[in-house]
Amino acid sequence: MSWQEYVDVNLLGTGNVTAAGIYDLKGNPWAYSAGFAAQVEEVAAVSDHFATPPDLAATGVTIAGVKYMFVRGYENEDIYVKRGNTGVCFRRCKTCIIVGYHDDTIPAGACAQAVGKLAEYLADEHGF
Numbered sequence: 690m691s692w693q694e695y696v697d698v699n700l701l702g703t704g705n706v707t708a709a710g711i712y713d714l715k716g717n718p719w720a721y722s723a724g725f726a727a728q729v730e731e732v733a734a735v736s737d738h739f740a741t742p743p744d745l746a747a748t749g750v751t752i753a754g755v756k757y758m759f760v761r762g763y764e765n766e767d768i769y770v771k772r773g774n775t776g777v778c779f780r781r782c783k784t785c786i787i788v789g790y791h792d793d794t795i796p797a798g799a800c801a802q803a804v805g806k807l808a809e810y811l812a813d814e815h816g817f
Contacts (some may be wrong), residue, residue: 692720699807705799712736713785714795726753735768739781742768752777752790765788769801776800782806782817 690698692711700709701722710721715734731752738745739746742762749758750770757770757777767777774793778801780788791800811817 691714696720696722697805699810700787700789700803703799703803705791705795705803707792707795707800708790709804710782710788712788714781716786729754729761731799732786732788733777735779736781736786738762739765739768740795750777752788766806767801769797771797778804780804782811783809784817785811 692723696709696711699752700706708722708725710725710727712732713719713721714736716729716731716736735745735750740763745759745762745768749759750768755772757772760769760771760776762768765781770777775793776791776797778789778797779792787804789800789804791797794802
């Protein structure tokens with residue numbers, strides 16, 4: 690399966706992710722959904738905080754030019770940020786970061802679960 694298929698099928702295809710992308714640990718895109726405008730610098734800034742996610746509480750996170758408030762994060766695992774009823778889930782794998790955005794019609798937990806399932810699959814089946 691290609692990286693784009695993982696985005697299209699395993700993330701968007703669940704109906705629990707509005708837009709998504711898969712990036713290397715420096716923020717370079719491997720694949721992303723149409724119209725998802727997360728920039729390399731934005732994803733890289735989040736990647737730099739996986740060791741200490743609570744540090745993002747002071748600054749928040751900007752993705753696709755929109756600033757989000759830090760909600761929670763687990764060291765070297767995941768980070769969740771929100772703005773109103775929308776949010777972005779980040780899940781760190783060994784070699785990549787999976788990013789899933791949800792709009793106000795999708796519960797945060799459903800988006801986080803879809804992103805987490807793909808991360809676990811990539812880790813278990815492919816060592817990513």
